Amino acid sequence: MPGALKQLVSVYLLLVGLAVAVQFIIFPFYEDQDSDLAVWKVLDWFMAVGLLLAVAGAYLRKRAFDASTGDDAPWRQYVEVNGLFYGLVALTLAFFPAWFWVEWGTYPERASWVIWHMVDTAMPILFVVHGLRSWREANA
Numbered sequence: 001m002p003g004a005l006k007q008l009v010s011v012y013l014l015l016v017g018l019a020v021a022v023q024f025i026i027f028p029f030y031e032d033q034d035s036d037l038a039v040w041k042v043l044d045w046f047m048a049v050g051l052l053l054a055v056a057g058a059y060l061r062k063r064a065f066d067a068s069t070g071d072d073a074p075w076r077q078y079v080e081v082n083g084l085f086y087g088l089v090a091l092t093l094a095f096f097p098a099w100f101w102v103e104w105g106t107y108p109e110r111a112s113w114v115i116w117h118m119v120d121t122a123m124p125i126l127f128v129v130h131g132l133r134s135w136r137e138a139n140a
Contacts, residue, residue: 006138009053010131016050017127019043024120037102044099047123051092054130058085061137084133087126095119 023043027034062085065077098115 003138006057006134009057010135010138013050013054013127013131013134016043016046017124017131020047020120020127021124024124041102044102047095048099050123050127051088051095054127055085055088055092057134058088058130061085084126084130087122088130091119091122091126095123 020043023039027040058081062081065073065081069077094115098112098119
């Protein structure tokens with residue numbers, strides 16, 4: 001992936017991760033005024049794009065790492081690369097069904113707030129970690 005594109009994706013992931021973290025923290029303070037979840041519904045679109053970009057970037061990084069090291073991979077790097085990739089895959093598998101239920105389905109009967117709390121807690125961490133790592137790789 002070209003360096004400029006990697007930097008652009010990095011900035012996007014950092015901004016979305018920070019926006020989700022801030023929204024998750026401040027939402028309880030104005031939850032009564034936003035009963036239809038308008039801010040979350042807009043932010044969900046950015047989260048969905050971010051997940052697709054993050055999974056694709058983590059996959060490319062994992063593929064390059066696997067090709068360069070083979071079976072003699074350093075344990076720490078192996079855990080970092082695979083942990084980020086599979087963590088993002090798990091987050092994607094939790095996010096998309098819940099998002100589809102909110103946007104186009106019957107949310108209260110099908111999805112749980114617990115899923116959203118896990119997504120909104122893990123996403124900023126994974127996006128910021130991935131964004132910072134991609135930024136460093138693009139500048140190296």
